[in-house]
Amino acid sequence: MAETTKSHKWAMVIDLDRCTGCEACVVACRAENNISTVGEAQAAKSRAKHWIRVERYWEGDFPNARLKFIPVLCQQCDAAPCEPVCPTYASYHNAEGLNGQVYNRCIGTRYCANACPYNVRFFNFFNPEWEKPLHLQLNPEVSVRPVGVMEKCTFCIQRIKAAEIAAKAEKRGVKDGEIAPACVQSCPASAMAFGDVNDPSSAVARLAESNRATKLLEELGTQPKVIYLQRDSWHDGKNA
């Protein structure tokens, strides 16, 4: 099996031609990952945390305007600008190529967030609070982040690890489609796919080969592991 010879390389494919901008991914992510809400006043101050957000852009002028949605989450870059700048290794590259964030090791310099071209890192300006009984909905698999630390999308690493452990117990490899981060699982338009691009038979590996495939801010050399599919590339004039 591929698992024994080569490590996984988890990647996500998001089909922008399918995305309806419903934000089910945003809600699912929040529930899965214990992302605290900050309240209306703090949200107005731009302190809200969104591990995934749906960016909305208008293309063209009325009446020929076109609406475009781009779900943006941590791109899990292979050459991640956030990692080398962290003085304490709180932001680091794990063995499977994911950008780990060790909350306990974070001292809150926020340098990682500044270095990130995608602005997908969020800072805990205050200690999180959950009004009772909302605390009962917390996911026991995910740690709650205290004041002063950075947090960001993990590709639902708790789900990845759970699937890997289960597969190991059954002495088999992780099957394609077995792992779905909360956003992928909840997408009603099936615009998102998740899997191992090192496995050539996986859905993401095949989709990544599509002539509609592109990566966000790829020109910065960050080598993202989130692949966007779209008919009209946002690189001007590059139509597939």
Place this chain on the structure above:
Amino acid sequence: MTAKTPEQINADLLRPVFQTSGRFFASVAVLGAIVMAAFGAWAYQMYAGLGVSGLRWPVYWGFYITNFVFWIGLSHAGTLISAILRLANATWRRPVTRCAEVITVFALSIGGMFPLIHLGRPWLAFWLIPYPSERGIWPNFRSPLVWDFFAINTYLIGSVTFLTLPIVPDWAMIRDKASGWRKKVYTVLAMGWRGTPRHWHRLETAMHIMAVAIIPVAVSVHTIVSWDFAMAPVPMWHSTIFGPYFVAGAIFSGIAALIVAMALLRKLLHLENYLTHVHFDNLGKLLLVMTLFWGYFVFAERLTVWYGSGTAETVVLWATQRGPYAPLFWIMVCCNFLIPFPILAIKKLRTITGTVIASLTIVVGMWLERYLIIVPSLARKYLPYSWGTYTPAWPEIMITIGTFAGMVLLYMLFSKVVPIISIWELKAGQHARPEASAAATEQAVAEQG
């Protein structure tokens, strides 16, 4: 400079050490209150969380990092200028060097606090220190913040040494003249200085070594501070010009701060006969050179960005040139170039008052420069959906004011413990052959006691 008798020099320069006016205590009380208020704001921020500042997504660095770069910049006044003037054996430097070196030590201490103040969890800052732990975790030596940690500490140790070495003979002199508790304190501070030829030779050698060594350290410190920005792929930060640009800006603001400090000392401690027109004129010329350097760097930086017309860079460029940050940008250009340039270039205007006015505008302008480097780039980073704004909140403003009060306070307290003009160097400079400095020094001191 007209020659002064040693007795007169002693009387003038030791007066602040032995006599303290009521005005001094009043000023210390006021400044101390402001500093305490700033510490209170910091304590409140630690207790409540960094959310009490104006920082927000995506502008995660604001006033605190602006102050950090600004104060580290001011610290280049001292040691660097004083070291260069010492090595060049510029005789007019003698009353100026210590004022400058003190600025370095205090500005660096204040600047070095800001990385702590801005941390989300400042109580864990010791994780930047490479210490062996049972977990085998070390700091990340690839991070410019770790480079900063080492650079600033090296510079602090170096500049404290550079400041203290030439104070020792003056402390010994106070020891010999003082009685009571002062005698005891200065006996310890003088470290057994007896003024033997061997002592003088060792001091001269040590000063030479330090003057040579401190220059590359000073240059590297602000280069590394600039790399905090230049190493990140952020529009208008990721620039090769940042190292020299920051060093030039640091020396620029450093000289300006030195001129302001000298003017205050001159008035408050009645040093009109020591800090004369010559010093302001000479430093004014240096400041003029740095004004031109600054203008050149800003022009070179902006022209290449405009000519290259990279998508993300252009956005930040226009946000500062004619967008929401334009008012601040053009105030900065006035403060750093349009106002000081004519004042410093025209001989008639390069008076004491003139250079002080130019220096004050430059201090303001250089603070704005640091702000304009940091905030617009973070506010306009790539994806337009994630653009943001920044407004400082009261703890940031309070702490910023507190650091200025703190600088003045530290300077005032220092001038009570140490003669702010190096007495023995001044006397040595009045010797017939001041350029033969070591020998002249010994002789001067031997003659004058």
